[in-house]
Amino acid sequence: MTGNPPGRRGALWVLALVCGVTAVGLVLLSVLGGLDAGGQVAGLIGALTGVVGCALALWPLLGGGSGRDRDGRRSRVRAGRGGLAVGGSVVGTAVGARSRVTGPASGRPPASTTRSGSDADVAAGDDGLAVRGDVVDSALGEDSER
Incomplete structure (x- = not known):
């Protein structure tokens, strides 16, 4: 089998769904709650996403993960x-x-x-x-x- 294993494929779909729902929610918040509220929430989500992304990037470098191939x-x-x-x-x-x-x-x-x-x-x-x-x-x- 080539590509991503089934478990990773499912995780990618969940991640895509979460990102899509978040984007729609931010647009609705900006339209219904005002640009200030939408901007503040978007800034908070951006900061949290950056910290989580940095941690996930450093995890294998610091010896985390299973160390197993596909x-x-x-x-x-x-x-x-x-x-x-x-x-x-x-x-x-x-x-x-x-x-x-x-x-x-x-x-x-x-x-x-x-x-x-x-x-x-x-x-x-x-x-x-x-x-x-x-x-x-x-x-x-x-x-x-x-």
């Missing part, structure tokens, strides 16, 4: 100097100095062999390469070609 796996992706680490699959790409993919794709890649839901770290040392998922139809390494 498939529910807990994983870390790290690479040393000159290294490359990929947390997913590599399909139809050229990775490395002077590497290139020539010609048409080899066809539809097979189903992934990566176990869903498993935790895994991906780490590549200096000048190394590590891929957590599948490597299909790709050229990996210096001067490589597919």
Whole structure:
């Protein structure tokens, strides 16, 4: 599945609905209660939204959140100097100095062999390469070609 998981999709719809209702409420308040009241409420809502947005932006940077990817796996992706680490699959790409993919794709890649839901770290040392998922139809390494 691509895009947002169902839980996030529902949260986005709720957020859109709240924003829409708030905008309509502010317009009605400004028309019926006067511009001064509408302006004061809009300023308060703007300030609160800014504080909540800042907190949500800092949460992952300060170590909050689950640390899980879209498939529910807990994983870390790290690479040393000159290294490359990929947390997913590599399909139809050229990775490395002077590497290139020539010609048409080899066809539809097979189903992934990566176990869903498993935790895994991906780490590549200096000048190394590590891929957590599948490597299909790709050229990996210096001067490589597919």
